[in-house]
Ligand SMILES: CC(=O)SCCNC(=O)CCNC(=O)[C@H](O)C(C)(C)COP(=O)(O)OP(=O)(O)OC[C@H]1O[C@@H](n2cnc3c(N)ncnc32)[C@H](O)[C@@H]1OP(=O)(O)O
């Protein structure tokens with residue numbers, strides 16, 4: 043065996059070759075250089091930078107990546123013919139450490155494509171691997187579709203490739219057909235059977251058609267493979283390749299049962315995952331292992347409470363180990379008081395138990411209407427909820443009809459000093475109609491100085507924060523409210539401002555229930 047110690051697994055990244063073969067994932071020249079440099083920096087042993095004969099662009103990218111390489115070995119792919127191999131060498135030769143990777147399909151189905159007999163293909167393998175080895179001292183050979191190749195023929199062609207000078211024998215599960223037990227067993231038996239197997243590194247190249255690419259790659263390592271071929275985010279043909287971040291973190295996290303190491307700086311995983319997602323245009327699914335948005339996020343109350351007590355309750359890896367700043371406990375409809383209190387403290391609010399209870403009720407109401415409750419939503423909830431219990435005017439319910447067919451109509455039901463009253467008004471738009479209905483229920487001469495709407499968070503279900511400023515006889519009062527419904531937020535903000543105006547005046551407005559009540563000054 044060359045290049046590696048028995049417990050060290052070589053990481054061969056093929057994001058720029060097999061990854062780029064994903065339909066639509068084409069990257070520009072500069073993007074490829076950037077990704078290659080990130081792979082190099084994170085400790086990837088071998089970068090398969092492209093397929094140089096495929097196009098002038100691929101040739102230029104592989105050549106420049108080879109020139110720029112600092113630590114990684116740079117590899118290019120070539121079919122089993124001299125033209126491909128020569129072109130590949132012309133590109134990779136610029137790297138201090140380089141590799142030619144040549145392949146041919148050896149299964150019955152794939153032998154039929156060039157219409158070669160077993161013997162003819164065996165000769166071709168001998169010629170082409172020898173040719174590659176004459177150019178480059180580091181040659182990888184792959185029997186494409188190895189896992190569907192007859193056992194005897196597979197052993198025969200691998201022996202030929204080793205004798206012709208291959209230094210790495212890659213066993214591709216080209217169509218993602220293998221299962222973990224088979225994967226381990228295949229590599230183990232090949233190493234035991236093929237003459238010269240001990241002098242080369244066996245590699246595993248798995249595809250994810252049945253969702254087993256990571257399991258198959260790790261099983262192959264258990265069987266004796268010491269090179270894993272993988273891609274960032276599992277990008278690759280069809281369902282993709284083994285994901286680099288998955289095998290690397292699996293080996294790190296379960297080193298007790300998989301005692302092999304890699305040279306990867308795992309803290310760089312998140313950054314490269316995001317960059318590859320951006321440049322390839324393939325977003326990472328939220329629940330993707332390691333790098334998905336939810337991989338270190340806990341929304342449900344029981345989990346959040348457990349996490350706050352001891353993160354090991356629900357996390358087997360530290361988010362910092364992949365370059366995240368920490369665990370995320372997003373607040374949503376499944377969250378509980380422990381996470382809400384923690385969030386309030388993080389945001390600088392110190393709340394007592396009763397206040398927490400109140401905020402929690404409003405928080406659950408909001409969470410029922412909104413997928414995710416952001417920090418700004420919480421701030422809005424706390425501020426808006428101040429002293430609501432003492433308000434003389436309260437919104438009970440409202441219904442608005444609006445559209446293109448005529449003036450908007452708003453029916454507002456309020457509780458004014460404990461008494462339910464309602465009014466319907468029309469207006470120039472839903473907010474105007476609603477404000478008129480409120481004025482009908484609580485007549486007042488306050489002049490609307492300011493009406494402002496902000497979306498505090500993102501998305502069509504964002505909370506709108508509405509600010510209203512009223513002026514009456516030189517007294518100014520402001521009101522605010524936040525709601526996913528802008529018209530509801532507007533009504534509440536208007537009523538909030540009216541309540542403050544009442545407090546400032548120290549008496550009820552004319553026409554409303556005129557019982558004397560005392561208010562504390564809120565402004
Ligand atoms: C499993 C894998 O990931 S294999 C890698 C797959 N990646 C790619 O194919 C991406 C890059 N490919 C390309 O740009 C083009 O296919 C090229 C430039 C390589 C070849 O283009 P063309 O000459 O037009 O051939 P085309 O793509 O139509 O067909 C492939 C040819 O390669 C031959 N071929 C396929 N694999 C091999 C091989 N390992 N060794 C030798 N010849 C091969 C086929 O038999 C076919 O030959 P034919 O044209 O004589 O029938």
Ligand SMILES: CC(C)C(=O)C(=O)O
Pocket residue numbers: 060119145184186187212214215216217247249
């Ligand atoms: C070129 C080979 C190694 C390949 O990508 C495959 O067989 O999947």
Ligand SMILES: [Mg+2]
Pocket residue numbers: 060214216247249279
């Ligand atoms: Mg492949």
